[in-house]
Amino acid sequence: MVLRKIAIAALGAVLAVFAGLSxxxxxxxxxxxxxxxxxxxxxxxxxxxxxxxGGINDANIYILEGKEPGGSVxxxxxxxxxxxxxxxxxxxxxxxxxxxxxxxxxxxxxNRSATTATRLGGAYPPDxxxxxxxxxQTFRMGDRWSxxxxxxxxxxxxxxxxxRQQLAYMDIRNLNRAFPGRPHGTLxxxxxxxxxxxxxxxxxxxxxxxHEAELQYPVISTIVAHEKGQDLxxxxxxxxxxxxxxxxxxxxxxxxxxxxxxxxxxxxxDAVSLLLEAPEPFLDATRGRTGRELLLTGKDxxxxxxxxxxxxxxxxxxxxxxxxxxxxxxxSAILQILxxxxxxxxxxxxxxxxxxxxxEVIKNGTGxxxxxxxxxxxxxxxxx
Amino acid sequence: MIVVTILYYLVTAxxxxxxxxxxxxxxxxxxxVLYLIVLIPFILRLLRLx
Numbered sequence: 001m002v003l004r005k006i007a008i009a010a011l012g013a014v015l016a017v018f019a020g021l022s023x024x025x026x027x028x029x030x031x032x033x034x035x036x037x038x039x040x041x042x043x044x045x046x047x048x049x050x051x052x053x054g055g056i057n058d059a060n061i062y063i064l065e066g067k068e069p070g071g072s073v074x075x076x077x078x079x080x081x082x083x084x085x086x087x088x089x090x091x092x093x094x095x096x097x098x099x100x101x102x103x104x105x106x107x108x109x110x111n112r113s114a115t116t117a118t119r120l121g122g123a124y125p126p127d128x129x130x131x132x133x134x135x136x137q138t139f140r141m142g143d144r145w146s147x148x149x150x151x152x153x154x155x156x157x158x159x160x161x162x163x164r165q166q167l168a169y170m171d172i173r174n175l176n177r178a179f180p181g182r183p184h185g186t187l188x189x190x191x192x193x194x195x196x197x198x199x200x201x202x203x204x205x206x207x208x209x210x211h212e213a214e215l216q217y218p219v220i221s222t223i224v225a226h227e228k229g230q231d232l233x234x235x236x237x238x239x240x241x242x243x244x245x246x247x248x249x250x251x252x253x254x255x256x257x258x259x260x261x262x263x264x265x266x267x268x269x270d271a272v273s274l275l276l277e278a279p280e281p282f283l284d285a286t287r288g289r290t291g292r293e294l295l296l297t298g299k300d301x302x303x304x305x306x307x308x309x310x311x312x313x314x315x316x317x318x319x320x321x322x323x324x325x326x327x328x329x330x331x332s333a334i335l336q337i338l339x340x341x342x343x344x345x346x347x348x349x350x351x352x353x354x355x356x357x358x359x360e361v362i363k364n365g366t367g368x369x370x371x372x373x374x375x376x377x378x379x380x381x382x383x384x
Numbered sequence: 385m386i387v388v389t390i391l392y393y394l395v396t397a398x399x400x401x402x403x404x405x406x407x408x409x410x411x412x413x414x415x416x417v418l419y420l421i422v423l424i425p426f427i428l429r430l431l432r433l434x
Contacts, residue, residue, distance in 0.1 A: 001411070004413060004416075005407075005408065005416060008413065008416050008417055009407075012420035012424060015424060016424045016427055016428065019424065019428060019433075020428055020431065020433040023428065023433045023434045149429075149432050149434070152389055152392060153389070153392050
């Protein structure tokens with residue numbers, strides 16, 4: 001019997017080692033960034049709030065400075081890393097954008113902790129690869145919430161600070177339910193506080209948070225705008241819908257739902273806060289196999305069936321929602337928002353070039369705008 | 385790391401020890417396998433892998 005116990009324990013140890021290695025590699029997968037010609041310097045979120053300095057959420061901030069003075073815009077990618085079009089659009093900005101006027105701040109991993117885990121019981125792939133001419137770049141899949149290894153346990157009830165609104169318990173680890181944050185709160189709250197400190201200290205004029213949504217969620221294919229930014233969002237929406245080949249609506253940021261970036265950043269800083277949503281069938285509850293193919297092609301027969309029964313808030317057919325379409329929508333929306341803002345506020349203009357629009361991303365693929373770290377000059381590669 | 389997190393790790397370690405003790409006490413191999421499978425996530429959390 002002792003021998004049998006030893007054999008079973010050994011089997012368990014082998015399972016634990018294989019599982020542990022898989023989780024470790026997934027958590028520590030290196031994601032290279034080759035900062036583009038417009039990046040003047042790379043700061044850290046911890047520079048604005050020492051409480052997170054050196055920790056998992058001490059995110060890189062790519063600061064692009066134009067030759068002419070102007071306004072300042074912050075782009076947040078990776079608030080929810082399981083919504084990859086947001087991170088990839090931010091990646092394209094950091095590696096390609098050339099600022100002409102004003103300053104552009106780009107964060108690729110706003111909640112870096114959430115990039116290091118996948119959804120418990122969700123059968124998510126650990127990573128995904130965007131094909132490129134030089135072989136492909138692999139990204140961590142990530143989740144909606146901070147990794148429990150970095151913030152644990154969750155409370156029975158999550159009371160949002162400072163409103164004390166009762167939210168779902170796991171949303172205490174959701175960056176987009178923890179704004180404006182606080183310096184002595186949880187890791188997620190501290191990260192929100194650091195982002196708000198960055199906005200306040202750098203006098204950010206416009207903040208754009210990049211997201212994706214399931215097709216069964218009513219807030220989709222839209223710009224969610226704080227009341228300070230509703231004119232800007234409406235004009236950008238009209239221009240995009242008439243010129244770009246896709247429709248993008250606008251939604252008012254609800255005052256009764258707390259913790260979201262479009263509400264709290266607008267309320268607690270001087271910045272105009274906007275949030276962009278693109279369609280991501282991977283997130284739908286009625287999806288089929290939850291693999292890399294669904295994540296990148298957005299094709300799923302079960303969601304198409306749900307659409308035929310009128311259960312969706314966005315169209316879907318056999319072509320799905322490919323990642324290039326979703327990334328392209330974010331790129332064009334950002335460019336249009338900057339253009340509209342700059343026309344309306346010439347003394348606070350932020351103008352950039354080098355960023356592809358919707359049609360270009362679809363034609364060339366997202367990978368065409370990702371730089372090969374192997375051919376980058378020494379010391380020029382940064383890891384997320 | 386806040387105090388409540390440290391307490392949760394201590395609770396996790398205690399439960400892992402109890403599961404391991406039960407594994408040693410079992411006489412049927414099916415129950416031994418069951419305890420082992422239950423034990424793995426606790427070990428991975430204590431090692432901060434998952």
